[in-house]
Amino acid sequence: MRICLLSYRAYKYSGGQGVYIKYLSRALRDLGHEVDIIAGPPYPETVDGVRLIKLPSLDLYRFSEIRRYFINPLWLNTWPNFVEWIGECGGFFTEPITFGMRAHNLFRQDGYARKYDIVHDNQCITEGILKIHQMGIPMVATIHHPITIDRDLALKASRSFIRSLGIRRWYAFVDKQIKVAGQLTHFITDSENSLNEIVESFGLPRDRFRVIYCGVDGKVFREKRTEPRSDNMILVINSGDTPLKGLKYLMEAVAEMRKTRAIDLVIVGHPMKNGYTEGLIHSLGLNDCTRYTGKIDTEELVNYYSMATMLVVPSIYEGFGLPAAEAMACGTPVIATRAGALPEVVGDAGILIPPGDTRAIIEAATSLLNDEGKRKLMGEKGKARVKRLFNWNNTARETADYYCEAIAAQKYLKVV
DSSP: OEEEEEESOOOGGGOHHHHHHHHHHHHHHHTTOEEEEEEOSSOOOOOTTEEEEEOOOOOGGGSOHHHHHSOOGGGGOSHHHHHHHHHHHTTOOOHHHHHHHHHHHHHTSTTGGGTOSEEEEESOOOHHHHHHHTTTOOEEEEOSSOHHHHHHHHHHHOOSHHHHHHHHHHTTHHHHHHHHHTTOOOEEESOHHHHHHHHHHHOOOGGGEEEOOOOOOTTTSOOOOSSOOOSSEEEEEOSSOSGGGOHHHHHHHHHHHTTTSOOEEEEEBOOOTTOHHHHHHHHTTOTTTEEEOBSOOHHHHHHHHHHOSEEEEOOSOOSSOHHHHHHHHTTOOEEEESOTTHHHHHTTSSEEEOTTOHHHHHHHHHHHHTOHHHHHHHHHHHHHHHHHHOOHHHHHHHHHHHHHHHHHHHHHHHHO
16 A cells, blocks of 8 residues: 555654654555655654655744744745744644645645555644545544543643633644544544543544554563663653643652652653743752653663663553553563553553552552562563554554555445
8 A cells, every 4th residue: 555644743752643653654664565754843763665755844842932933034935834833922732733734735736646545644633634635535543642631631730810721722723623533534543541532522433443552662672681670760751741741749759758768760851941840850859869861762762661660650641651561561660550541551560550649659669669579570571461462563454454444435435
């Protein structure tokens, strides 16, 4: 098949969506398919045999907040650029909308509508994407989890009316996504939990969905035995500096545990200046035992997984929870909340705790810190579970099969 993957932002440091595009494209290529990725900046990493088609934008988040407002007027030479800039000035998140506009403009070029057998949208779901489908091109859309959850949790954490208004503006695109999704027919999501949440939030029929688990690259994510594991390193992945990630509860737990023992808290990610997490570190007095890795490549991430005593996933919600699976593949014990799809990922190979429960984190982490044998047993169970359930080759095969269903359905509609 000739496959087009669309992703408005698929950079590996942008969270799970970037990982999804990178590994799915490679696995589809390995099955013999021809794969193109059409993406906006910051652009994804690609592998040999997968073509990247760049759709430049203003990429406003590269600039300081003031610099975003005072850009070169010559950059506003297209309607998508103008919408992107004016939306930023008004506090709206316009990247998905303007990416859809640019993608539709690209597909309107001569021959583009006949270039692909299937188009696969990675959670953009805007009017521009719908217009591509309405050109007669079979389409599948992945919804990793409903962004309505992010919005509602952000509103719950907001402490002022003005802040709440800003959150509602930022997430205004979500209502448009729901409207567009109602006109699409084939969706992929990462877990049964996500399926239930999407059906409830978007009001879509369950029979429009296929649950296909994400994979883990077992050749890359494997335990490195170059040095012994630390006996007091707690690792956490922070791809988004928001209350959704539940770092508040982990940091409260660390603040309590370090009263009686040394704790090394390592946060994989980059701190947002004056952001949510940075404020917690200062208020809880954790500066001397907490460190950020900054942006790291996959090899470094595997090194951290292999050195860590445990990974803690304190999220209030997770559509899938790829870091938990990656850590398990590296033999790292995992403590995760029962939020979202995490129980589906971790199963009986880790410790599951209620979300938003500082005391539960303390008890689970202490039990692992005190028992090396328990840590080793959990590490082995985790490796076995990931090898059995989360494999990118299986993900790609199931996805390609679903593409065929979408293509057949489109052909039927044309005949009718």
